[in-house]
Amino acid sequence: MRSFKRRQFLKTLSLTPLSLSLFLPAAKAMDCNVLHPLMPPQTQFQGQCPVCGMVRPMWARTWIRFKPLQGVEQVCSFHCLADWIIKTGRNPTDIMLAVYHNPGKMIPADKAFVVLGSAAAGTMSPVSKIVFDDKTKAAEFAEHCGGEIVDFPGALAAAKSSVLKENTMVKARQLKKGKIVEPSETDRCPVCNMFPARYPYGKCQIQIKSGKTFHFCSTQCLFAFMGKQSLYVDTPVEPFLIWVVDRNSGMWTSGRTAFYVIGSSKVFGPMGYEAFPFNSIAEASAFAAENGGTAVGYGGVSVEKIVPEWRYPLKVFKTTE
Template sequence: MKKILKVLLPILLIFSFAISLNAAKFSKMGHNPELIQEGKEKPWCHVCGMSLKMFYKTSHAVILKDGTKRQYCSIRCLVADWPNIKDKVKEILVVDAKSEKLIPAKKAYYVVGSKVKGTMSRVSKIAFAKKEDAESFQKKYGGKIVDFDTAFKIAKENLKKDMAMLQKKKQKMMYPKGKMIYKKMCKKDIDKSKFHSIGELKTYIVKSKVCGNVKGKKLQALALYIWEVKGNESMESKLHIDVPKDAKCPVCGMYVYKYPRWAAEIILKDGKKLYFDGAKDLFKFLLHPSKYGYKNIKIKNILVNDYYHQVAIPAKKAYYVIGSDVKGPMGEELIPFRYKKDAKTFKKDHRGKNILKFEDINDEVLKELE
């Protein structure tokens, strides 16, 4: 048996390498991309800002009832934007990977789960106008052939996992890289509030050359850092919520230091500090302090963590996204942001239901999160 394995193992490794090599040879780049999106953000995905040319063979587009056209690098980004457009869509288009022409998505044949790497997703989805072209691709790269509705359903079901994967990658690689490029190469401060989308921001960076001749992955990392992370200097200099290791949430009893990203804090007038493992438990306490053993409580300050910037901000000035696909230590959460623009971006990217202010949050809102 060992002798057989010794013979088979090199063969299997060679076969596996050959499959990977073939997958690597498939290019998603468009030779003459058909970009129907208009305005400054034309070259970039409407949701994530990725280059439509680089990921053209997985790109999708929609024409809305009012004539507006949006284009996406992938069906994943189309699904992410769907809650915002589902009642406005007139037509959905996808690129035929063979002819590189936009075709009606409902008539396309999708090869799902091939050896080709997915775009913004773990599971690849490549579309073709003709079934024989899809079958030819399938023979070479694997996967299964499905219609648009099935591909859309798969993308929708995988969205939460894909979002978690992408967020982890951004936090570990893209944000730090973008910050380094920004500090090293950008000649002046860039105020993201002047732009309506990450696509507009990228166009400005490219045309103004304010950060030099930055492009490709470096441009994407830089734009993501500015759009999703960077705040003004006064905000970035604010203190983090430093949670002692023995601090327990007075609402649920969890050790808060294990969840620094979600930490919230109440500073009492006598100097005592209370820590919470999320904004949801913070508001449970604020609405009914006596329930948790605190009567006639006198509060000096209330702080929450800005989700993107990870700095302490006044809870009363924050914007809270409710009903998103991002979960906290206790499940459904109120996701805090210092800037409304950030809250809107997060709501769009993570399928949030609403944006609330401090005074909007009551027992009825908290009940929705249970």
């Protein structure tokens, strides 16, 4: 009797969807849905993507490193790598890619097999790019989770083809999540006390890890603040995210990967002399050719370079952090 009941139970169990999952190999069931981003963040990974601001402790599965190019040596994804290539007009060298299922391991780009467009979660793009160090594993993954196997150039070409369109969606998402904060009508610049919301192409901001945002009316004030914080706040802050507005498109872009035109004597901003931000070196160079000045990266900007014979103003008021 017991044997009969046991057989009936197993027969019933075999007809349910749950029973199918019980007998599938665990690795197969998890292949398409590994934890990404990593939560809680894994602190053995260090680094921040200067293009979008995301951190490696969370996004290590898709991390990319390369020989320093214009002050940048790591990004979070193929999307941000493609963005940086477009910004600089140059291709990085010595590129290393994280292996998606083993993010502590990084391999040369020319040794990678990338599954493009699978069901697995990617980074910064709806079309995931999952890196493997073994072609057989990549093929098994693609069979189970979808997508096609491409080499590194193929994956990068796909990222380049969609990055500009994706950036519009990314910026909308960053605004919605508070990674970028539009200044309100009452927010004041901590350097000059003007209202940043009144200067749509001058406004810029610093966000610290706590989420507090400092709004500035202009890049002149942004770099003045960065140069000598003690004049403007009681406690110095460490910028986590820096955002400026691309002069051509009016779209927010990372201050760390923007290109700036300094020294123009034909065009002025809210505070007079400015470091005019652009999304790419080509756009910055074209502006400089027409309006004078020099196109430089973030590391080449300081308030002393923006304003001839700069002198720090007297402290009028302070923001308490």
